[in-house]
Amino acid sequence: MPELPDVETFKRYFDSTALHKKVRSAKADPDGVLEGITAAGFARKLNGRTFRKTRRHGKHLFVDIGKGDWFMLHFGMTGYLKYYKDPDDSAEYQKARFELSNGYHLGYSNRRKLGKLQIIPDPDDFIADHDLGPDPIESDLSFAQFRDRIADRRGSIKAALMNQSIVAGLGNVYSDEILFRVGIDPHTKVEKLGEKELHRIFRSMYTVLGKTIEKQADPEEFPRSYLTPHREPGATCPKCGGTIEKVTVSGRSAYYCPDHQRRGT
């Protein structure tokens, strides 16, 4: 499921393919993922527009299409982009397609209907309206700000990391990875974590995001010491040789190693 590193990878893909191209025709599935606009309205808005620049915030990608409009893409659980020339090469479950001025196409695919495509006037208003916290890569988030945003939360550290209003962009996979690296059990209550542990989590977030963006969010390319390539119950922990378990934490599934990940001090 696309999280910050995945959407950053989609952004770079978009930038290296469709950016600065003009849309000859846009087509979206009327029963698909459009939010607040009909398929006909969507086509009318995008036809003839140029993809002028992109911006990512958390798991959202925004594309400036001029005249005060932005195209917002959210990838839900299974969304991705594909750039192709021959219409026969379009991806499965394509929910929207843009024919570009250079004869190529950009497709937005999503097997499940959890993603979203929307035309909005302003990304900053969108971010505020959806109560999204700072993007850890795109903002200068300091440790003090991170600590202040997270410290008064009740509940598990796993849920806090996934809470988009604290920081935007982390989901199931990368919250587990961040905690795995620093040996903290995902069930740990935020209030049990001291300053030192929060600081280790903060640094781990940047290590994990930096490395996984560099590896284009492809788990096969992640270091073998990472949890993500071993994300299945019963797998051997690459850190300590323990056994990876799947549990439910705050209603979400979490993978962790009970042998080296401990509840806070």
Ligand SMILES: [Zn+2]
């Ligand atoms: Zn372990």
